[in-house]
Amino acid sequence: MSVTDELVDYDDAIARYDAVLGIEVHVELGTATKMFDDAPASFGEVPNTSVTPVSLGLPGALPVVNGTAVEYAIRIGLALNCQIAETCRFARKNYFYPDVPKNFQTSQYDEPIAFDGHLDIELDDGEVFRVEIERAHMEEDAGKNTHVGGATGRIHGAEYSLVDYNRAGIPLVEIVTRPITGVGTRGPEIARVYVQTLRDIFRSLGVSEARMERGNVRADVNLSLRTSPDVPLGTRTETKNVNSFRSIERSVRYEVSRQAAVLDGGGSVLQETRHFHEDTGSTSSGRVKSDADDYRYFPEPDLVPLAPPREWIEEIRASLPEAPVARRRRLREEWGYADAEMRDVVNAGAVEIIETTIAAGASPAAARKWWMGELARTAKTEGVALEELPVTPEQIGQLQALVESGRINDKLARQVLEGVLAGEGSPEDVVTARGLEVVSDDGPLLAVIDETLAAQPDIADKIRSGNLGPIGAVIGAVMKATRGQADAGRVRELIMERLG
Amino acid sequence: MSTINSDEVARLAALARIDLAPDEITRLAGELDVIVQAVATVSEVAGDDVPATSHPIPLTNVLRDDVVGRTLPVDEVLAQAPAAEEGMFLVPQILGEEQ
Structure with a gap:
């Protein structure tokens, strides 16, 4: 040589x-x-x-x-x-x-x-x-x-x-x-x-x-x-x-x-x-x-x-599909991606996978977020191509639907994805098996909130007197206690209700 | 006019891996020359309106459906090989390169 x-x-x-x-x-x-x-x-x-x-x-x-x-x-x-x-x-x-x-x-x-x-x-x-x-x-x-x-x-x-x-x-x-x-x-x-x-x-x-x-x-x-x-x-x-x-x-x-x-x-x-x-x-x-x-x-x-x-x-000739360059241009417009975003998608070889994910119900932004973010990182770590990951575009569509319905939040969604990648089944299966659903019932949430406030009476007093500064700490503690399964917005509302 | 000389025959023989003795080369040069001359004569007769012919049969588009058929059993495939190893034909070390 x-x-x-x-x-x-x-x-x-x-x-x-x-x-x-x-x-x-x-x-x-x-x-x-x-x-x-x-x-x-x-x-x-x-x-x-x-x-x-x-x-x-x-x-x-x-x-x-x-x-x-x-x-x-x-x-x-x-x-x-x-x-x-x-x-x-x-x-x-x-x-x-x-x-x-x-x-x-x-x-x-x-x-x-x-x-x-x-x-x-x-x-x-x-x-x-x-x-x-x-x-x-x-x-x-x-x-x-x-x-x-x-x-x-x-x-x-x-x-x-x-x-x-x-x-x-x-x-x-x-x-x-x-x-x-x-x-x-x-x-x-x-x-x-x-x-x-x-x-x-x-x-x-x-x-x-x-x-x-x-x-x-x-x-x-x-x-x-x-x-x-x-x-x-x-x-x-x-x-x-x-x-x-x-x-x-x-x-x-x-x-x-x-x-x-x-x-x-x-x-x-x-x-x-x-x-x-x-x-x-x-x-x-x-x-x-x-x-x-x-x-x-x-x-x-x-x-x-x-x-x-x-x-x-x-x-x-009549049966030929659209040329890839023209198709990309059309999809970029339909999806509302910036030039640079579309180029990244193309270079990652993710056009088809994102298209299928969108067809499965995800918004273009959500599809791009998953495939070019979390999943791209996982693929890189594993040294495999995106399409070789053990998750389908349809499953990403289902995952995003769970987020949008409010049943899981972004943080839980990442845990669900982890479960799907680990072969635990569909997003729905993982949510059920791991008990990852957002707690939407106020009863259990109020119990945790009361417990948290009782443990920190000074903070409760401050909030009661109109100083909302420490409320984030209380929300954080409640989220931690519920292992992220609470809806933070609802927790805030409930704290405000409790403390008048 | 001679168009096929001994050098040309020797070159073609080498390309075709045909081992020819010098007297065979001389003889073939003469014989091939006669054939080439004959073809040249035909070419003179054919006008521009006569297309070059590669096949004598007026047939086109003989196509086959893309359906898998029967393949040969591997032992039969290798039966005639002078040498085989691991289900493959064994050939002397390849010194040249792929085309």
Whole structure:
């Protein structure tokens, strides 16, 4: 790993060079079966159990295209404002690697299903930036290699790899941008927000779970520098498989700093693939582009061309959900959140969860208060995502309804939530089981008040003589005695009544 | 005019992992050249109104429903593997990288 690269400070580099990005995103489609055969396209199965002769590339096995995968690819294309091809073909990309059992990947080459689109992304400060999309094409995923080192292997001293073909043939759509120019100092942010926006789109379209940590969405980030926007593009590097939003941002910063140092030193950037290292935030040299990149593409003879009927495309277009950026804007207005509040909600990935909580009856303000406050803190402490907490938006709706009906107060509500998170059931169950309801019956309250006043006759006298200063102390003592289950306002009224 | 020379055949053979002896390369260069010339002749005849053909059958949109079918039992999958371990194909150490 090369952590000894010469680096130029990012701000200094970007002041003198114009960075140009190009991003390739692969998304695994959430279909039931693979792209070209009916093996299940599922995650986490026992190795080599989700395979058919087609997945394994056995001689004579013939592929058949998954219609749902084509529909999903069209959905993605339309959501990215692309043209959908009148007719297109699959092609063989020939290369040798153990995770590609056929010795070629079935992909699309000169005739992608979708092309010439654009995506407007909303940057952190609300500015809209347009990314031009060159193409989106269909292909299949490869199997998974596990490298076994000499020390851990069954055969001592041997180094070998184990291959699982369950992932081989899972449908992918690859989305390729045109060179992204005019990024100024914001290249890292633009790259991150672009991929985040795509992730949101995949989810809203229902075409993929789009979980970065599972590798459902993988980004390759191309970057080049040039001395000014008026000169031709510089030589680019391609940082492969950058698999978290933070890594995307860091890898762009690193490549800007590294390439600037190379150019400053009078050198030239080598056209190569690079690997990103999470631990150091650096990239290291991978494979230099070479003759081996001659993939000898040719039309896949085993698959006939696709000519998606125009009526089908229009039908799909009509069923597309609202674009995430537009939807966010609409929800922000409906919910009355400030820009910064909405941005926090979006960055926390809490839009859907808050929407569901509001649908369950909570006010927008209450929904935000719970999810961005108490629950966000708990999620952070536990190191899990909000949606992974053992509480549903419906339960938060019920909890808030209990507060609004006056049956519990804010303080009790936090205890109820604690119970729900501990698996004690619904908010109603926790209130009953823990006896957390606000004491609304005056009888028991008056008894506690009388006891408290009797214990502190001086204070009672002061209040009686019109000095209301110490009343807070009495309310506090009553609240303490009732373990927070009294309504403080009612306690105050009762004290005043008692003391005339 | 020759369009396929020995160097080109040697390069393609290397890319396709086909081990060819020098005399085979020379022979194939000649044979492939004849084929390429023949195709070039056909191309001269075809006008702009003739679209390039990748498939001889006039069929499009052969699609399958997204329904899970039968998969192979794992022991059958691995039966033909030269080596296997932990239910996976065992292959020599991979020196290159993923594409």
